[in-house]
Amino acid sequence: MALLEVKDLEVSYGVIKAIKGISFEVNRGEIIALIGANGAGKTTTLHAISGLIPIAGGSIEFDGKDLAKVPAHERVMHGMAQVPEGRRIFSQLSVWKNLMLGAYTRKDKDGIEKDLEEVFHRFPRLKERRGQIAGTLSGGEQQMLAMGRALMSKPAIMLMDEPSMGLSPLLVTEIFDIIKSINESGTTVLLVEQNARKALAIANRAYVLETGRIILSGDADKLMNDDSVRKAYLGES
């Protein structure tokens, strides 16, 4: 059974339908990429899954449970963490406090301590800067903090929204390597990206969104070689 199953999802902003009935599934252990141009509805889809915006139709099932009645703040406890677009770290709080807020719903002190060590091991720079105010970190460090913060909730699935945004090519490569290694250590990843090439390179499968509809889906390497995808999203002619 799929870990995350989205069926006929519809989301509206007022009278405008942003998502017009999309269905997709994410299996345990996979990296799934949701690619598409600006305004295709990628972030909207993620926000619907994490509960930040209400859905207008369809259903979202997570771990066999319908999320319709589960408020956003409770979805974390079910094993869902989001690394939001623009990172949205708490810029006035310390790095350490940001990470601790990631573990806000957890009560197991020893487990939290252990995961904090793991996050510091994965992101040594965060350890060096644990006492620093998060707003003073560089863009790449903030992205790492946002990922570390999400990991602190010990999620079954991580929803990642445009992790490459605003970063230098070198850092983008680093971030994607980290996503891959997070996945390899057992966390399922749903990745939303405009950088289709990078996303397809690490994903198992992918869905292509266009103005609120899924127009194409399949194995990532197949999509990578699909002519229409190459033309529209990989910048080739």
Add this chain to the structure above:
Amino acid sequence: MFISYLLSGISLGAIYALIALGYTMVYGIAKMLNFAHGDVIMVGGYIAFTISVTLGADGWIALLGSIIFCTLLGITIERVAYKPLRGASKLSVLITAIGVSYLLQNVALLIFGSASRNFQALIVVPSVEIGSVTIPGNTILTIGVSVVIMIVLTLFINKSSAGSAMLAVSEDKGAAQLMGVNVNKTISLTFAIGSGLAAVAGILMCTQYPNIGPYTGQMPGIKAFIAAVFGGIGSIPGAMLGGIAIGVIENLSKAYISTQLSDAITFAILIIMLLVKPTGILGKKLNEKV
């Protein structure tokens, strides 16, 4: 003389600071100006008056009863009047807050009448003499209580998990939700704390200026609001600092310039502050990073 003016200014300022904390915390977390906050002080005073004078109970019981009542009142006001307006325009919320303020004043008017009631000191602390300066017991009580409250509040915000949630919500509601923070609960808690502090402020005020009427909360409410803006609205140390500053300025202008002009001076300082540094002494400029 200067020392005693200064001390009574600090003591008045401590009361403003307690009220300002409510303004600033609610602003920081719910992003609204709760103009009914000043009237909660008045309610706190009346409750203490009722418990101690009408029912004849001990001063400390009156204090406790008043805090509990105001805390519940704050939660109720938020639930009934402001929560349905979450996501509405700021103007609607502001007007609702003014409406709640009038409602509280008029309910007090209905129950207690327009004549102001005299208070007997709820809690008596003996005055202390240091050299040639006599420090009145009220001053010691007010400053002592305020300092303890501010320390406890600072620890609560910075060390407890609920405090972290408040900090997170004040910066980014959506991201806080993604961490698992229940935003509605956090807002309720903020109103509860703010109103509890207003009750304490009300009682300390009535102990210093022993009478209470339906409009008693207005002026201190406005001055505490000035204090919050002066210190930087949304900033907790700012509210403490702003409160003390406004209290001292008010008292020293009364002593050395003019009693009639003291309020004008306080308001003028707010205007100057807004012109020179609109974010207040400790207010942070919102820096948006893309």
